[in-house]
Amino acid sequence: MVLSATLVLCAPPADAGLPTDQIRGTVDRVLEILENPTLKAAARRGERREQLTKIISARFDFREMASRSLGPEWRRLSPAQQQEFVELFTDLLRDAYIANIESYKGERVIYKGESEDDPYAVVQTILRSPDGSDFTIDYRVHLVGNEWKVYDLVIENVSVVNNYRSQFARLINKSSYDGLVQTLREKILSQQN
Numbered sequence: 609m610v611l612s613a614t615l616v617l618c619a620p621p622a623d624a625g626l627p628t629d630q631i632r633g634t635v636d637r638v639l640e641i642l643e644n645p646t647l648k649a650a651a652r653r654g655e656r657r658e659q660l661t662k663i664i665s666a667r668f669d670f671r672e673m674a675s676r677s678l679g680p681e682w683r684r685l686s687p688a689q690q691q692e693f694v695e696l697f698t699d700l701l702r703d704a705y706i707a708n709i710e711s712y713k714g715e716r717v718i719y720k721g722e723s724e725d726d727p728y729a730v731v732q733t734i735l736r737s738p739d740g741s742d743f744t745i746d747y748r749v750h751l752v753g754n755e756w757k758v759y760d761l762v763i764e765n766v767s768v769v770n771n772y773r774s775q776f777a778r779l780i781n782k783s784s785y786d787g788l789v790q791t792l793r794e795k796i797l798s799q800q801n
Contacts (some may be wrong), residue, residue, distance in 0.1 A: 628721075641656060657706055668701075674693055675679060729756060730750075744762075744764055779791055
């Protein structure tokens with residue numbers, strides 16, 4: 609359910625508009641793919657995932673999410689290590705989101721409002737299940753050029769970035785940064801199988 613919330617992101621309009629408009633455009637495109645009967649077949653899974661990946665990648669600022677998730681350790685890395693971490697983090701997060709999004713069961717997205725403090729904004733949504741249960745999802749976005757890019761999701765008052773930061777800090781303290789990288793590689797391989 610956590611990543612079904614991710615549905616609420618994707619298609620970039622031609623010029624910057626309200627953050628909610630851009631988030632809504634992304635969500636609408638994701639829902640079109642998920643509801644497309646021709647893409648629901650198991651044989652079309654790869655095509656469906658490829659389309660979802662494009663949409664999600666267009667709306668998320670994975671570099672910003674990666675650096676915030678690593679916290680102070682980020683500044684200790686070389687540019688090459690930072691790039692490697694961004695790539696690993698992107699694969700991890702994107703694959704997890706897509707797997708969760710594919711569990712979509714007709715949830716409805718309700719846009720509650722937004723607050724903007726240039727160049728940042730929060731788009732508040734509710735994901736309503738067919739059984740009537742609600743999950744709050746806040747999209748924390750920042751303006752990059754003329755696009756509002758997601759740098760964090762707060763699902764039921766839990767920040768995805770802060771959650772990863774806590775996990776990564778524990779792994780680094782337990783072993784090392786290299787140990788964290790190895791753990792991420794293993795996790796990504798297990799997600800892809």
